[in-house]
Amino acid sequence: MNRSKGGVPLFAFVVTAVFFYAPLLVLVCFSFNASRTMTWSGFSLRWYGELLFHSADLWHALGRSVIIALSSSVTATALGTLGAIGIYWYNFRFKRYISIASFLPLILPEIIMGVSLLILFAAVGLPLSLFTIFIAHVTFNLPFVVLIVSSRLDEFDYSVVEAAYDLGAREWDALVKVVLPISLPGIVAAFLIAVTLSLEDFVITFFVAGPGSTTLPLQIYSMIRFGVSPVINALSVMLLAASIALAFLGKGVYRYIFQR
């Protein structure tokens, strides 16, 4: 490949990078601003101090968000993976329609999902709490997991499974020793997407949150009546640092798992 002809792609890359990272850069800068206004008045760690020692509500909200994200993603990944394998592996009546129906929630507007879940919980008499948020997040994460794991399964050659049967594997062995390892990258990707979706969800969570179950997006929303506090900037920078660290760490783990 002739590398000197990269002018246009390079330009496109720079524009995209600026587009993506300029807001983040502004955010990072202002989190170190000494004053609370948008005018620069000197470097200070004041907002980080405020965040660490005087923002218990934010930390509680973040804690709830993390609990919900991890628990709902693990559950959704487990159920969704089994579902995807089930659709892939077995033949049954209406299979086509069932697989289409399982993707419907993907295109359903979030607000409809929120309202319908709320009505369901009210009808069943389940009081709104962290548990209802957990159920809601599992619900909206499921179709994503099914979609991602299925697309991985569609790619791989079914003859591998037949070969496993020929070599004396039972159904269980074929599942655990062949299908699951092959679809593992899809499962990991689905899990990560589920965590992200769950952490940032506002609309559905807004409907199904009950007393004492404010998640981080809900907490931030209720704080912006008084303008975006610099404490939120500081928190965003810390979350940003955490996600970058995770991304690099994740890359290492990924290599360790798949490229031994």
Place this chain on the structure above:
Amino acid sequence: MKKTLRCLPLLLVALLCVCGGARRQKLYVYNWTYYMPPDVLDDFRKKFNIDLVYDVYPSNEDMFAKLKSGAKGYDIVVPSGDFVSIMIHEGMLAPIDKKRLPNFACIDTAVLRRVTFDQGNQFSVPYMMGASGIAVNKTQVARYEHSWSIFDRADLKDRMTMLDDMREVLGAALKYLGYSVNSVDTAELAKAKAVVLGWKKNIVKFDAESFAKGFASGEFRVVQGYAENIFKEYDSTRRDEVDFFIPAEGGPMYMDNLVILKNAPDKEAAYAFINYIHSPEVFARIVDYLGYPCINTAARPFLKRKPNYELADLRNCEFKEDLGEKLELYNRAWEEIRMGN
């Protein structure tokens, strides 16, 4: 994968434990954001050994929608006056037994007499009373009157903002003309609309979110808004640059009130909380934190800071009331103001 599956029930159990919680006495309060200092809440937890769960909302509408859509379990919410009357009407509130609130007697009787939305305070206990006013940057504007007429000044054109809130803006215009902020008279509203259209020529925009930041950065010189929003953007050293006043003609004002919900799980803890909030030293700490006028007579000697404005500044102001169906008149006028020129 097998491991993950095996962990799943454990995770569910852990989650249920989080939801279930310990068996200590619990109180759920649902209040506006930044409306009570955290240390006051912590002191309450310690003093009464009650597990206080404190959630926040950004507007009356959010709170009302949440409760109506089936959020059960809150004991105390803090609606504004118009929403108190709506919630009384909907049968959502438990009557207040003043015998269980010794500190109710500390509240200024002159303030209680003005309460129209719940006469005799049978369902609500006043928390804070305030109004939107006008903030002027004194370093940029030399001479001005304490009147809504400041928005008529062409020399300040494109340097002023008003709230994006029809009751606040039309209410200001109605008061400016000498009418009630709750007027439902079409002729009066038409005149108020004409006044607002005149102001609209001079202001940059109707803005309820970022006006305070723009004001603090010097972009706007005169803004209509709430004192707490504006001073939140200022460090204590620069406060003197700002003159915040309630116009002499008066304007719309509000009162936020502590109420106990009819389906509150723990009314005893709720009474303890309300009584605690109105104990003089505690209330003085809250007023110092918020900068609101102090409606608790017994708390006044404990104040360490001068409030942003005084009760006397509100003498000509009027509570915004729930207008029911008549609100449509305001909607229409406001729509014409936003569209027209």
